[in-house]
Amino acid sequence: MGSNLELVKYQNFWFLTTPLKNILHYQAHFKARDSDIILASLPKTGTTWLKSLLFTIVNRTNPDHQPLINKSPLLNNLGVYGGNPLLPSPQQLHDEPPSTLRLLHSHLPYASLPESIKSSSSCKIVYIARNPLDTFVSQWHWHANLLKNRVGDHDELEPPSIEDFFESFCQGKFPYGPYFNHVIEFWKQSLEQPNKILFLKYEDLKSDQVVLQLKKLAEFVGFPFSSQEENEGLIKDIIKLCSINNLKDLEVNKNGFMNKFVKKKDFFRKGEVGDWINYFTPTMVERINNLMEEQLKGTDLSFDSSFIPG
Ligand code: A3P
Secondary structure, X not given: OOOOXXXXXXXXXXXXXXXXXXXXXXXXXXXXXXXXXXXXXXXXXXXXXXXXXXXXXXXXXXXXXXXXXXXXXXXXXXXXXXXXXXXXXXXXXXXXXXXXXXXXXXXXXXXXXXXXXXXXXXXXXXXXXXXXXXXXXXXXXXXXXXXXXXXXXXXXXOOOOHHHHHHHHHOOOOOOOOHHHHHHHXXXXXXXXXXOEEEEEHHHHOOOOHHHHHHHXXXXXOOOOOHHHHHOOHHHHHHHHOOHHHHHHOHHHHOOEEXXXXXXXXXXXXXXXXXXXXXXXXXXXXXXXXXXXXXXXXXXXXXXOOOOOO
């Protein structure tokens, strides 16, 4: 791939070679609990945003919590696979007291999730999907930043050209890709198991449907809003608290690294729908639209690529 990523194909999806060891460990050993909430997504589809929303929703009655103010949402979850020293290790995860509500996150495709998540526990899965055009643009920026942060360590690493990166994206060759296989698997499962998997779209959360979406989310994870909470404007407060402009400005998100090469601030870029219009040529739009049409045919799932920012 024109992006210098070391990828390996496993169970029909592409993985970075380094985390694969942890993934295999989790597939074999992770024990989900009935009360777990698993947040699933492809990278750069709004994972951090959904983490913030979920964390705030489930902790809203906890008087000891000042959600998100003192702790970055990036750390307010537990990775389903480890490998990041800032996140809990498999043993720490296992040792969490049974009363702890575990919010876990995974980029794994549905088929590769540990069996205890899929079948032997009644834990809930919330999936967030984002249109492929903005996902691609966000991934491209992310990747360019990663390489920029590595300068000095690997001076020979060139940021990928957008053309090369697009080619790889369309071929599905990027971490946790192919895009459509990942999204469609979760979409189908959400239709087959509506009590187990909730499928959300980034674009709906950015639209005037957001209150409705949050009510659906809170109810699904077992923390429904009361009419009193709604009337008091709590849902709107949560939306404001978790807005990108608010999160971006918090000290806990502005400074520091998630690991050697990943800066926390890089998780908060523009956070808009339709930024792709600034990057896509007509040929790229045609190619992705054709792919979308071909891949989503017969699924009832669609993403709008006709958005023109005002
Ligand atoms: P952009 O690069 O398009 O701005 P992830 O959390 O899955 O890594 O996704 C990152 C994308 O979500 C980035 O998109 C980022 O800016 C956006 N994002 C982060 N926090 C957000 C928020 N609170 N609201 C909306 N988008 C957000």
